[in-house]
Amino acid sequence: MNNLVIIGASGHGKVIADIAEKVGYTDIVFLDDNPAVESCGSYKVVGGCKEALSYKSADFIVAIGNAKIRRKIQSQLVEAGLHIVSLVHPAAVIATNVKIGIGTVVMAGAVINPYTEIGQGCIINTCSSVDHDCQIGDYVHISVGAHVAGTVTIKENTWVGAGATISNNIEIVKDCMIGAGAVVVKNIEESSTQIGIPARKLGNGQLVGGSHL
Ligand SMILES: CC(C)(COP(=O)(O)OP(=O)(O)OC[C@H]1O[C@@H](n2cnc3c(N)ncnc32)[C@H](O)[C@@H]1OP(=O)(O)O)[C@@H](O)C(=O)NCCC(=O)NCCS
Structure with a gap:
């Protein structure tokens, strides 16, 4: 398992x-469709x-x-x-009875608590947390410092923005954008952008952003 693309x-x-x-991993390379990009950090x-x-x-x-x-x-x-892996930073805390799908990355300082299932291709970003018994769908991003x-x-x-909080027992539909710092206290039933405390729909509710990293 020494070679990672x-x-x-x-x-x-x-x-x-x-x-x-x-x-x-000792042999790490990048692929990128932008021919102008020749390196990524030291790789x-x-x-x-x-x-x-x-x-x-x-x-x-x-x-x-x-x-x-x-x-x-x-x-x-x-x-x-091809063989897709999931990657978990050694300084992340993953409880027992947690399932993590392929292609998911868990960054430093993240905590995932028992009986939570994280889908495929998710990002559980730096110092975020996902508590017990959660169901996190495929390709969800829990941004830096967000808490579920x-x-x-x-x-x-769905993308949960930096520092946002999702209160317990909440359900959020697919394709939502939860703004940075928002606090979600009610179910979100429409694919939409939500901001503020308590979180409310922004403008026409269209999903915005996306290529944010
Ligand atoms: C919610 C968000 C997607 C909105 O982006 P946008 O559609 O481009 O919206 P705009 O920047 O045009 O802002 C529209 C209005 O909402 C306000 N607003 C935007 N984001 C807000 C937020 N997170 N909380 C409160 N208000 C917000 C703006 O101040 C603006 O208000 P105004 O009309 O009174 O001036 C974006 O601001 C956001 O929070 N992105 C998350 C980024 C993030 O968490 N990155 C983490 C990477 S790990």
């Missing part, structure tokens, strides 16, 4: 490379996504902030029979 040479990619080093960008098949024996992870693009690329890698209390369900693609 990271797709997406971004700041997020740098954090993932750091975790990869700490968990024992080389060795080609575009098309080159993935040249690394059949390597492990793969997608380091792209936009949930829909992350899903698309991860699905293509799975279809191609117990028995919360968050459906696929």
